[in-house]
Amino acid sequence: MNAIIFGAPGSGKGTYSSRLQSKLGVDVIAMGDIFRENLKAETPLGKKVKSYVEKGLLVPDYIVIDVLKQRLAKVAKEKGFILDGYPRTIDQAKTLEGITKIDVILLQMVPDWIIIERLSSRRICKSCGAVYNIRFLKPKVEGVCDKCGGSLYQRSDDTPEVIKRRLQVYQEQTSPLLQHYKEKNVPFIVSSITALDTPPETVIETMLKELKKLNLA
Numbered sequence: 001m002n003a004i005i006f007g008a009p010g011s012g013k014g015t016y017s018s019r020l021q022s023k024l025g026v027d028v029i030a031m032g033d034i035f036r037e038n039l040k041a042e043t044p045l046g047k048k049v050k051s052y053v054e055k056g057l058l059v060p061d062y063i064v065i066d067v068l069k070q071r072l073a074k075v076a077k078e079k080g081f082i083l084d085g086y087p088r089t090i091d092q093a094k095t096l097e098g099i100t101k102i103d104v105i106l107l108q109m110v111p112d113w114i115i116i117e118r119l120s121s122r123r124i125c126k127s128c129g130a131v132y133n134i135r136f137l138k139p140k141v142e143g144v145c146d147k148c149g150g151s152l153y154q155r156s157d158d159t160p161e162v163i164k165r166r167l168q169v170y171q172e173q174t175s176p177l178l179q180h181y182k183e184k185n186v187p188f189i190v191s192s193i194t195a196l197d198t199p200p201e202t203v204i205e206t207m208l209k210e211l212k213k214l215n216l217a
């Protein structure tokens, strides 16, 4: 299965893709994670993307596309992948089309008020990138990752100001891509969340059922 997971910031893309990864054995390519790792390690790439990521703006296509190509080349053919955070512009989508075929779009529909609630209480593991929420998806021990024991931190772009900017960028630059994929007749699996406390398991169960119908799980 080659999938793209779409949705606004905070719509659960990272959480769902990592669960699908453990259930289906697919590879997950998370553009934001790649950038954050490079920021932390202060690599040349990290230095190039820093100002964009911190402001909640899109990193220029020529940088992103290069990173995607390198990462995609490492996916084992039999595994398939989920792209999280790519494509975010029409040019990124067109580049992808030149490289590989997409079987399904996993679209997360979440109202803005839930997103804002979630992002402002989100915490990430410093070591493995696992996502928690101090209100709705708590780790067993406060401040400590259940999976690896790493310490949890708040992303520097999870501040009210930057969250607002990221939501705006999604509406203006990324959501038009949905129309693009509809026109290409790529199948969609749409998950709509209407409550703050919907557990990820519920969403995943439905997604897996739909993926089975498409012979992708």
Ligand code: ADP
Pocket: 008, 009, 010, 031, 032, 033, 035, 052, 053, 054, 056, 057, 058, 059, 060, 064, 084, 085, 086, 087, 088, 092, 166
């Ligand atoms: P979000 O929670 O906003 O979906 P991500 O972790 O996917 O965030 O990405 C964090 C930041 O990294 C974005 O705000 C943007 O600056 C940059 N970024 C990630 N993916 C892309 C992309 N495909 N194109 C341009 N910039 C990107």
Ligand code: ZN
Pocket: 125, 126, 127, 128, 129, 130, 145, 146, 147, 148, 149, 150
């Ligand atoms: Zn961890």
